[in-house]
Amino acid sequence: VEHYLHNIKEKAELNAFLEVFEEEALAQATIVDQKLANGTAGKLAGMVIGVKDVIAYKGHALQASSQILNGFKSLYTATALERLIAEDAIIIGRQNCDEFAMGASNENSSFGPVKNADDPTRVPGGSSGGSAVSVQADMCLAALGSDTGGSVRQPASFCGVVGLKPTYSRISRYGLIAYASSFDQIGLFTKSVEDAALLLEIMAGPDEYDSTASHQPVPSYSSLLKTDKKYKIGYIRDCFESEGLDTEVKDSILGVKDMLQADGHQVEAVEFPYLDYMVPTYYILTTAEASSNLGRYDGVKYGYRSPNISDLTSLYKQTRSEGFGKEVQRRIMLGTFVLSADYYDAYYTKAQKVRRLIKEKTDELLQKFDFLILPTAPTTAFKIGENTANPLAMYLADIFTVQASLAGVPAISIPVSRDTNGLSIGLQLMTRSFDEAALLAFSNYIL
Numbered sequence: 001v002e003h004y005l006h007n008i009k010e011k012a013e014l015n016a017f018l019e020v021f022e023e024e025a026l027a028q029a030t031i032v033d034q035k036l037a038n039g040t041a042g043k044l045a046g047m048v049i050g051v052k053d054v055i056a057y058k059g060h061a062l063q064a065s066s067q068i069l070n071g072f073k074s075l076y077t078a079t080a081l082e083r084l085i086a087e088d089a090i091i092i093g094r095q096n097c098d099e100f101a102m103g104a105s106n107e108n109s110s111f112g113p114v115k116n117a118d119d120p121t122r123v124p125g126g127s128s129g130g131s132a133v134s135v136q137a138d139m140c141l142a143a144l145g146s147d148t149g150g151s152v153r154q155p156a157s158f159c160g161v162v163g164l165k166p167t168y169s170r171i172s173r174y175g176l177i178a179y180a181s182s183f184d185q186i187g188l189f190t191k192s193v194e195d196a197a198l199l200l201e202i203m204a205g206p207d208e209y210d211s212t213a214s215h216q217p218v219p220s221y222s223s224l225l226k227t228d229k230k231y232k233i234g235y236i237r238d239c240f241e242s243e244g245l246d247t248e249v250k251d252s253i254l255g256v257k258d259m260l261q262a263d264g265h266q267v268e269a270v271e272f273p274y275l276d277y278m279v280p281t282y283y284i285l286t287t288a289e290a291s292s293n294l295g296r297y298d299g300v301k302y303g304y305r306s307p308n309i310s311d312l313t314s315l316y317k318q319t320r321s322e323g324f325g326k327e328v329q330r331r332i333m334l335g336t337f338v339l340s341a342d343y344y345d346a347y348y349t350k351a352q353k354v355r356r357l358i359k360e361k362t363d364e365l366l367q368k369f370d371f372l373i374l375p376t377a378p379t380t381a382f383k384i385g386e387n388t389a390n391p392l393a394m395y396l397a398d399i400f401t402v403q404a405s406l407a408g409v410p411a412i413s414i415p416v417s418r419d420t421n422g423l424s425i426g427l428q429l430m431t432r433s434f435d436e437a438a439l440l441a442f443s444n445y446i447l
Ligand code: GLN
Pocket: 101, 102, 103, 104, 126, 127, 146, 147, 148, 149, 150, 151, 152, 179, 286, 398
């Protein structure tokens, strides 16, 4: 704990933490020490973990990096976090992120951007940027993030760490602030695949507080990491031909593909006809869900209330105008528009249908292949400010991560190389729903 606290102070300018639980973590470490001495310590004894500011921790502030939740404290702990604590993990602090997890660069936080530790003039990716950087820069051993359309995988790719988004419903969402509920999953950042496997097996499984959490049995992922199987791997040809894909990223991922082939795996190019529809479908559906989920922040129930009010309407209006940042407001408006009576069928219903096509095609490919491989992101970490003037350019950064989110399948980003600027390049692997055991074993083999 002291080691990580030291690093957190030393690297404060990266802006990864919103709050550090210094005394609490030290006190917890003493308790864990005693448990270790008398043989009662849990499986995660001494593992120091940071938590993205969208996951509830009883008695602690929780604000999704937004001003609208200013002053709010959690009344309960998220199930995933509760399970880690029950195994004696030590929680070290609350981490910066894009406001309400909306973003791909961590520039939408009301607490300022997080900086990439490899090059502080560059973004760490988002929305879980603080969590990615804190693992990258050794400010904690592992971190919990959330992934709705890539928010764990893309920052993991930009920061050179492992980022896992499990199957939708594998981990309970109880205590996770909702962005787009049919996509949201808690995910994790680690330095190794082993740590990801261990944390996943502890967090996953049914939960009486989340009826969508799956009852599928949870394998002991950490004891299934060895594999010498030869796999069938598909790579989506269209992804590698897409405009905007950086050539160094492309070459590096194709290099891994060749290496796998040389190792005796069967690698084949596959067609995926929906690449152009992925980002639009994702943004129509997630903004629709967000506009509904964020309706609860009305100045009455949580956190911030504007002092400049004269009646009920102005209470809502002023509170939401002052409390939400620009990007969140943009998405609430987009979502409200696509759900409005005149446009519902043209946008929302249509996007639901396209989502089903994307899911069916993805599942079909994953019946034929054990894994699909593709880049996690089209570029390496870009400069702070480079994409902020152009929200559409920013949305396109999600092109390769939203497929797994639309289809609900598990996906992981693992660091496979670096570009000429020394910036990390992530390889993304997808597999069948609930086959995280194979996904982790194969990732471990590649790394
Ligand atoms: N960049 C995507 C978005 O802005 C993904 C965010 C996420 O996964 N939370 O919606």
